[in-house]
Amino acid sequence: MNAFRRRTAVLAGILLLLTGTPARGAGADTTAPELASIDLSRESITVAGTDVELLTVSVRLTDDVGVVTRYDGAGGTSPFLFFGSRGVPVSLVFGTGIPQDGVWTGVVAVTSDWAAREQPVQVVAQDEAGNTLDVDPRTVIETPAVTVLSSHTPVVDVTVTPDPVMPNAAVTQTVRVTDKDTGLPWPRLPIAVGLDNSCPEDGISTATARTDANGRYQRIFPAGQLYQVVMCAWVPAANVPGQRSTRIGGDAAFPRYKFVVSATPAATSAPTGTNVAVNGSVAPPVQGKVVQLQRLYGTEWRTVGTAGTRASSRYTVVATPPGVGVWTYRVYAPGDTSHAGSMSPAFTIRGT
Structure with a gap:
């Protein structure tokens, strides 16, 4: 699914925490935290199929009064970053140093559908006074990248039939999963299927279905109402401690009514x-x-x-x-x- 929409939804939720920041009186600090450096635990990663490889991200942040951890009430925290072209959210926890100059770390799950070269694309942090850093690290520091050597990536294809469909007629969603390298169907693979808002926003789901021996899954929405919402599917990876679950592959389709x-x-x-x-x-x-x-x-x-x-x-x-x-x-x-x-x-x- 659309990485921008997922990233925007996550960012909007996490930034709700700003509503509870302290009031700024006369002489209060107004300087946002600064990004000093980013380090990655690995320069290259080899990953295949539905496997997951973990990458540790270390972010050094400095601030006059000190960077703090804030919670948004929905499992998201600040500071955090978005990693790669898919905008994978990574929560950061305090590691070493002091709040005024410390290293914050997070773990990101790398899957076989990542691009060949990925790097952090956004860092968000807040200090004790409520000042917020929100920056593309590539614009302020030399930002490291990881080389991803992937193979046998699950390719998800979602179709909706008939096309077009008459109003109030039954709709069938078909999910097909194949191996990117061989083109062969991927049988009996756990997948997640979603509708509407869950397509761009669901970051914690688990498998809700499984492909058959031919790498296919179908669900039928009976006649009698309009199913004019996005229908999607993806391959869920295991949850990573401190992170939300990771999607592998993914596709969506929209019923087109006549x-x-x-x-x-x-x-x-x-x-x-x-x-x-x-x-x-x-x-x-x-x-x-x-x-x-x-x-x-x-x-x-x-x-x-x-x-x-x-x-x-x-x-x-x-x-x-x-x-x-x-x-x-x-x-x-x-x-x-x-x-x-x-x-x-x-x-x-x-x-x-």
Whole structure:
């Protein structure tokens, strides 16, 4: 899943701890902690498949009044850092030195889906006075990196069928896991499956399903309601002491529903140039959807009017027969990222 969204969610939760910082009076310290150095316990790591290798990160922080540990009430602490292109959160605990000049350490779990070269990308710390350091270490110090030699990475692929799906129809989520090196299915592998917010935010989950002998897992959401949320899956690694669990691989898909459009003219005939109201609705329900009234010219449909759906998902658009004769119309709802476009059945209005 999206590393930026995961990283943002974690950061937002941890920074809630700032609401309880001391008030700053006259002459109070206003200088944030400074990042002096970062060291890694290993320069290179070899990791395969679903294995986990641990890397210790040591961060030296200095401050006039002293860096402190603060808790956010949800398992997150400050100071902490984000590591690598996937934004893996790493809590830091006090190790050696003094609060004014000390080394804080954390352990990060390295998995086979890491990039070939990774390094810390953000450090956050707070001092006794409530001043906060929030910095990309690469902009202020020489930041070390670890070389990751990986193999046989689980590759997770998530699909949703049918595509598109009719409103209130059943939806099937299919998860397939293969070996990146061999391309072969990965049988009987523990996986985690999630929905909606758990996809970017769930950092402590354990396996909730398992692939079959063909490296596949399916779950069916029965007909009767809309499942218009992100559906995801990943391979969970074991929890690392002091850390949240680590994801290996991962993918997500979003059910794309097909618009169903109805359209009924208020009259089937009208004098030439007279406006005729055409009423209809769009499903799945959506407010503000712009629909297009189209008229048939020979073999070509041309847009001759537009309208937006109301809160009820209904709309009213105006058809005006341009001359004597039978004119064929339809209403089209264009597709978007969550829906496939569709049109109403054609209807006619006779101009008299």
